[in-house]
Amino acid sequence: MTGADVEAIERATVAAVAPREALEIGGWLVALNDGTIRRAASAVPLSHKLAADPGVIEQIEAAYAARGLAPAFRVADAPGLQAVRAELARRGYGFEQPTLVKVGGAAGMIAAARGAAAELTQAPDAGWARVFTSEGFDEADGRHRVAALTRSPDAVYGGISEGDLTLAVGVAAFGHGWASVHGMRTDASRRGEGLAGRVLAGLATAAQARGVERIFLQVEEGNAGARSLYRRAGFTQAWRYFYWSR
Template identity: 60%
Template sequence: MRPAAVEALERDTVAAVAPPQTLEIGGWLVPLDNGTIGRARSAAPLSHDMGPEAVGEIEAAYRERGLKPAFRVADVPSLAAVREELTRRGFAPEQPTIFKTAFIAELAEFSETSARILSEPDDAWGAVFLGEGFDPADGAHRIAALTRSPGAIYGAAGEDGETQGVGVMSFGAAWAGIHGMRTAPAHRGKGLAAAVLAAMGREARARGVERVFLQVEEANAARRIYRKAGFSSAWRYHYWR
């Protein structure tokens, strides 16, 4: 992926989760948040050719503010020196996550099942997002962060007019982003996630957006759905904590 695309993706990734403050230190984005969203509280390089020179300054910036230092680093050969420096400082890699991208045109045609698009989450949307099978404290923090994301939309789908599957789409300077895909446990396997993804894709297409990204933990079975929706892997990363 071209360096300019990597930088655009990282900037739009952080903007989507709307941390209270973001620093830029030595070519890194350093979001400052004490919540539960990893992307909102871990530093990420704006280039995959970054060296380790800024790691110490970034660690100090977190500690000076009473925050736990964390880094989000792609598993690419050109960042090996960064990972070596983090290891030397006592950090360890956790939570392997896949960064995926797709074309909006393909996503918009993924499902013909209808879904609703909301300008803000309603009570039924929140009930799924905070419901059975999900951590309510983490969910509440994620809703608060995502509703701060400028222009975000909220997808909702279900049977008989109910809301049983939900998702969020953010709009950055260059990319749309998919976040918060959740389906109530009793209604999984009914195509609700596909309906939500496609509906949000159609909204993005209407806005003239061409590309979309998402990030999914490596062990998450939802990767199968995203592959069918046209997403392909851009890179894998770990959180270093």
């Protein structure tokens, strides 16, 4: 990943999860939001080579405090951010939830699908949203994610349905030269049937239609099933990050 790629991916990530407000402070993109989506409520450096500036971190903390929010940071474990991580630790922050940023291509996503690609719409409907609050998913978190992803600018929504029932969904958002995949969910009763792969293929088709081949996504390191799916679709790890909070 080049420095330009890192910045583009971070900007595209924050745009896709549509926080209520975003600021730029001293080389950081600061997403300000309530709710359960941590990418929409944390500050992320726009470079993997950034000095630790206590004054900048204080400004970020003040921005969260002014809005009644707890400060949080999303920091890659890249060597060039070691000083930043040390400064956060010195200030009483701890880290958790290791998450992988993975990159791939539209062609690989299409080739890996087992069955017809998902149908696409320009806006989510009630059936699409229902998957996020179905059995096995946290209802409050699902509502937050549906609301945020509905606000995503320049996005398409993929879904696999049988009759009136939507079984698997996902979103592709476009920006900064990349397509990004978000909100991948499959009804608990239908997992293991290749539905998620078909959703990925549909989203990749939309990317190719726009002339975009490069695609990224993010997945928690402990989610073995999702990582296996993305590996089959040709995604490889670009970097890993942790959330830092008090």
